[in-house]
Amino acid sequence: MIVGYARVSTTDQDLAVQIAALTAQGCEKIFSEKRSGTNTQRDQLSAAMDFVREGDTLLVTRLDRFARSAHDLHSLVHRLIHNGVGFRCTEQGGVDTTTSSGKLMLSMLGAVAEFETEIRKERQLEGIAAAKARGVYKGRQRATDSSTIRAMLDEGMKPGEVARSLGVSRMTVHRAKLST
Template sequence: MTRYLTNTLFMLIGYARVSTLLQNSDLQQDALTQAGCEKIFTDKISGTVAERPALTKAKEVLRRGDTLVVWRLDRLGRSLKDLIEWMNYLEQEGIALISLQESIDTSTATGKLVFHIFASMAEFERNLIKERTMAGLAAARARGRKGGRPKKMSDEKRKLTVRLYKEKHHSVDEICQMMGITKPTLYSYLKEG
C-alpha cells in the first residue's frame, strides 16, 4: 500500500527477523504483506547480533515520509536502548514506525506516546529486576554465601593447570582435554595467577 500526501509517494517498508535458520519467517512476512508493505527485508539471525544485513538494506531504502513496518518491536531492537536509538533515528529522518502486534503507529501523536510509554515501562521493569537481583545478592552475601557458579576445580588442580601451561610441554588443547576444561576457563585460571 503506497501512501500519498500532497502528490508525494511514500512507501511502507517491512522488516522481519527470525532468530534461527530453523524458524520460518512466513508468519511475519504474511502480516507485513497484508499491512501493505511493498518491500520486505528479512534477516535469519539472532537479535543479539548487532550486524543485521537485511535491516541495513531496509535502512538504506527508507526515505523521508516512508514507514518502517515490523511485526513486533522485538524484531527491530535487541534491547530497549537499541529500540530508542532506532526511534530517534527514524524521527530525525522523518520516517514513521508501525508495529503490528503492539498496534503502534508513530506517524500519530498517540502512537508516539504509546511507543514512549512501552519503552519507559520496559526500562522500569528492567531496573526493578536489576534492583531485586542486587538486593538478593547482598542478602546472600550477608549470610556468607557468594554468588556465581561453584568452582569446577580444586585449588590444587587449578595450580597444576597453570603450571602445565607455563611449562610449555603441552598445547592449550591438550591441557584443556586433560583437565576437562574449556579454553576460556584455562585463560581465566591464568589471569587469577
C-alpha cells in the same frame, strides 16, 4: 515503500510468523535476523535503517523485536523520523510515528517494554539465587579443562593458537595459565 524488520533471539526460533505478518501488511522488502536484541551488532537492522528512504515506513511486529530499551527505541525512531521515515508496529496498532497519538503510544509502550525486561531479569536472578541455595545451580559448564590448556602451552603453543584450536577466548587461556 513499506519495509519490514523481523528478529528472533535464538537460532532455534522461527521467523515465519513475523515474516507472514509483515507480508500481510504489504511489506515490499523484509530484513530478518536471528540475533539477541541485546546484541548491539544487529546487521539486518542496520541494513534496514540504511535502506529506508524519505517517505518509506519501517514496520515491525512488536517493539521488543526492534529495540530492547526505551533509550534504544527512541534513538532508532529519532533516526528514522530525522530521515523522513515512518515507523509502525503490526501488533501494537497505536504505534505510528506519523501521528501525534502514535508517538505518545510509542513512548508509553517503550517504557512498559523496558520495565518488563527489568522485571524478567530480577525474576531470573531470584531463581538463580534460590537454585544456588538449594545446591542445584552450578553455573555454566567450563568451555574446556584448565589442565588441557596448560598442557598445550607446555608443548610450546602460543596462547592465541591454544584459544583458536579449542574455540575459547584468549582470556580463558590466560586464566588457565594463571591458575597453576
